[in-house]
Amino acid sequence: MLRNYLKIALRYLSKNKLYSFINIFGLAIGIASFVLIMLYINYEQSYDKFKGSENIYRVYMDYLEGDTFVPGDAMTYNLSGPTLKSEFPEVLDYVRFFYFEKMTFQLGDRIFEQPLGSLADPSYFDIFNYPLLKGEKEKVLSQPYSIVLSKSFAQKLFGNENPLQKTISAFRDGEEAVLTVTGVMADIPKTTHYRNTFLISYETEKTWTDWGPKAHELNWNANNYYTFIKLDPITNADVLRQKIIESDIEEDTEEQHNIEPIEDIHLYSNKPYEVSANGSITRVKFLMAIAFIILILSWLNYVNLSVTKSMERAKETGIRKVSGAQKSQLIIQSLFESILLNLVAIMLSLLLVAIVLPLYNGITGKGLNLQLGSLSAFLPYFLFILFGMVAAGLYPALLLSSYSPIKALKGKIQTSSQGLAIRKGLIVTQFLATIVLLIGTIVVTKQISFLESQPIGTDINQVIALKGEVVTTKSDSLLINEYKVLEEELKKLPFVEKIAIAQSYPGDSFDNLSSSRGILLPNGTKEDDKLFYTYHVQPDYFDLVDIEFLAGGTFLPSSNFDGKQVVVNETFLKNMGISSYDEILNKTVGFWGENEWRVTGVIKDYYHFGLKSPLLPMVIRYERDVNNILIKLDASAASVTGFESSITQIKSEWTKIFPKSTFNYTFLDQKFEAQYQEDKSFGAAFQVFTLLAILIAAMGLFGLTSYTVVQRKKEIGIRKVNGATIPQVLTLLNKDFVKWIGVAFIIAIPISWFAMNQWLQGFAYRTALSWWVFALAGISALLIALLTVSWQSFNAAVANPVESLRDE
């Protein structure tokens, strides 16, 4: 029986090539898109999952803003962990990290710059269940000056030698520490928000730098540490959170401690001072919606086409019925055909996925793959596909098997008005989905170009930030002098327009920016609960990055206030309630135990972090410390070759003065743009999947019209014989589709308006949802549909009516 079904199904599919192609291809694209998106979502949802991770929470700070507490920094104090552990029995253990974006190591003559590492408490391996390959869990981080290397970092340093008990030098603010390798840990998976490549024992901090002992004292002053706690598995985390908030361990009315599951950090947390840029649950939700829309779209296509096609098969069904077929047998046969078709589509879709995966990884920037291991996570999706497959096959099957045999044999099957309504509904739904996706694409694209074209209050084109690590034991003042020499040498290069020194710059990460509170204003009020952000630069900085002064000017190099000067921005004035420049200009403010910071200027607001974050209240200090050397290049360095030769010359000047060092540079504008990277790839994904959805819908429409045109062939012939012109026939055939698109369009507007508004909430600066966005999407959908439909209807309209009437 099954063999018979199979044989007939295969013959049918190969005979009706257009039908089979549209169906199989449409389904395959639908399933492939679904799988691709789900792979991405699955990846995003798999962050920070390891054995026991469900009991690990991150401690973070809430800050008082007005009357309510809002999530503040992701970093906590060095007292936070120990206090929570001693006050709450539910907290079994804690680990603190002091994070290094990168660190310079020296081994013999070789100098390495290694990104991502931390000072960590010895409890690390009890809390993070990542394998330790060499060394003993209890001992590796217990002694000062111990270091645990990741497998690949160990490989890089020592090749295949056993690294245990070997020593390497690490540098921090020029201070060398000789560290002993006590362990090797497995590389941390990519799906981790905090990917340490080395861990240095926490106790090392105490004696490493001059300020180490002070920093090491337990205090509630500097929240520079990430703290993770391990809860007793029986703990109700929500109750504990409430207890932690209420107990106010720090006894500070302006801020409170809070906790969040480590597993939620990647998708739900976007606080200042995150370790790395996190994902976004909104994006995940949007992509998931797109995935389901496309899949359902391809099923609707399938249902619509098979229903239309089933009328052609009415005669066959009639014959089978009078030959003794039971209704159930006909249903099973029809289902069998649809499952066969779906299976072919699934296989094709897997092939498609395998082909486009490398390209897709390029767009998303993730290393996704089809692993057997991830199959269990895919089981619900697989079941969903299976369910949809059967559901999509069932409707045509039921319809087909319900035809009365006499009518079927006479070929008099007409769709009932109810059936027609269902099919119209399906088409409207398809258009609805298409228009919603179109609107989404337009809004995302518009928002990204809005962000990119927005004035940011500063000019960072052709500016590079030079930052190398100098391995030396020279004193700070000597080093500063050497930098001065370098600055003078670089200024002599013909392509260097300007040079300035800065700790941070527009587009830089949060790490070089401090947040602080408790500023003493010139009028004598101390603002305890108002946050401000601060970094330090040297006088030429403002000119180089073209930040405009509203009042006053940059620091005076030779003044008495040298080292105690600041520049503030508009937002700072606004937040502190200062209405005129006179209230603050050339007056002093106080913070950090120093009351003589002289305000030399007020700058116009600029965006330090791009337009995703709001404008920050800034206090920019004058300090002589050297961090980044910013260089503005002239037009001659704009070309690739010009740039390469410029960089070579800069590098040779650098190595002349600092022979033992690493050399690094970044383009400021590229770094600034990089914060939109995730949004851009989201936009790209949105565009690609929208195109695919349109393709599916258009293919379905094409298939559908090819049958309706056949059905109405006689009608068209009669009308033409009676004098209808080609345009009149075209209008007749196309006006239904225009009507349906109109209905879909009207439903699509509120849905997409609501959805895109949600998405835009993620941005501090948003483009408007203008009326033309909707109009453009509607007109595009209409044009696409009309083009698809007219292809067929035109052929029908120009056909000679004699042909169509003869065979009756």
Add this chain to the structure above:
Amino acid sequence: MLLQLRNIFKWVQQGGQRIFLLKDINLEVQEGEFISIMGPSGSGKSTLLNVIGMLDTFDEGEYDFLSESVHTLKEKYRSNLYKEYIGFVFQSYHLLDDLTVEENLEMPLLYKKIKSSERKALVADMLDRFNIVGKKDLFPTQLSGGQQQLVGVARALIGKPKLILADEPTGNLNSQQSEEIMQLFKKLNEEEGVTIIQVTHSEKNAEYGSRIINLLDGRKI
């Protein structure tokens, strides 16, 4: 007695008026009869045949088939009844274009859940009897009309029905092909005792039967 129709009426409503398709039909058919139904177009021949074949319902009257009262049966039992005992032959053959001759013959057996080996034997037997072994792998479109109808008759017979209903079986055939099909019917009726009811326009074909029923405007005359 194979079947009996008593006072059968069938009508459709058109503009508030009843149009009678069948009017007070009484008919008894014994096993082994060969009946021809004749009458002009629209006289209700095909409707009567469909009612007998239980493909169509009627509005009034009683119908017994093998002592089951069809008019009291539910749709499902009714269709089981015709599926078991009645074979249909159509004017336009109604073979499945996607299936070969052999597969077309096998099709009804599939629905009766007959084992594969037995199906093969029955099909081979039928091909042999109708002398179409050489054509078994051809598709219907590759056959002449007469040959297609031969396959149609063979398919109707393969389920060993008690009754064959043929609706103008030779309507699409030339005179020679018609002759052959009618000879075949006659042979089946005489040698194998198959009961046959056919609808026909042709006096000549009607003569093959043992009894002729004439209809006019839904009424027996």
